[in-house]
Amino acid sequence: MIKHIRYIFSKDFNPYNNLALEEYLLNHVKEEECILYLWQNEKTVVIGKNQNAWKECKIRELEEDGGKLVRRLSGGGAVFHDLGNLNFTFILHKDNYDLDKQLEVIIKAVKNVNINAEKTGRNDITVEGRKFSGNAFYTDGNRSYHHGTILISVDMNNLSKYLNVSRDKLMSKGVESVKSRVINLKEYNPNLDIDRMKKELLLAFREIYDCELAPIDEKEIVELEMKALVEKFSSWDWIYGRKMEWTYSMNKRFTWGNIDLNFVVESGRITRCAIYSDAMDTWFAENIPAYMQNCLFTSEHILERLNKISVDVKRKDCMQDIKDMVYSERL
Missing domain, CATH: 3.30.390.50 (CO dehydrogenase flavoprotein, C-terminal domain)
Structure with a gap:
């Protein structure tokens, strides 16, 4: 049973640091605690744990434009992040994991800014059938996390510019292009911005879990352990692995x-x-x-x-x- 809920905002836009902090929080979450971690990456393609980097991302174009490629711990497909997107992560022990409850925090926060969001399929949150939030999941022993995106004012042109999305995947979802499948929430509420969304998420988090909400002090984070995790997420071996010529x-x-x-x-x-x-x-x-x-x-x-x-x-x-x-x- 969850008795304590806490939150932390990343002040960094570097994906290697942000994914390192995500894993650090996973390693240290307490048994009766749920953590909401909110973070943003600047011009980044994030691929799933088991994806082929060269196949999923237009790496040369991304690097030439000063972007970064990073591999996350969870499965699922490649996504593009910029500062018009807000990422969330729910971190907790497996016994307390409740996907419907976690998704309800996101849905309620979006509804509170007068946008009618709903869960669609296994891992998407949509408005009028168009996705603004894709979700992915990871479990390590007794600890789990559920993370996802909230598209508020993402540069949609870059979705197609840096991602190699197979036509079969698009057609399996009944759409013709990446841009036709996704939507920015700002199209439904022009006054919405990242800061407002953060506030609404915290309000919804506290209401749905019915607990006192407390921030995580940055002084709690052990710098040496974080440094090792940053090195892991930014390493060639982790991001690319060994490129093979397959028979x-x-x-x-x-x-x-x-x-x-x-x-x-x-x-x-x-x-x-x-x-x-x-x-x-x-x-x-x-x-x-x-x-x-x-x-x-x-x-x-x-x-x-x-x-x-x-x-x-x-x-x-x-x-x-x-x-x-x-x-x-x-x-």
């Missing part, structure tokens, strides 16, 4: 997300496997590659390895989709 790749979009299965094959055996995906569930990309090591490169043998992987009920259908994709390749 063979197979890709397909399912209702639960895109999956890109890649192999390096030497002398007929798989020597390296990697999965890139915008799926919210990061489990497949994190667990399947280890089972492919030294496997004979045939559909039959890959399927044998996949059949050895134990999955819970909620992942069973997704695993079957992956097996069907491998079988259809007829390797």
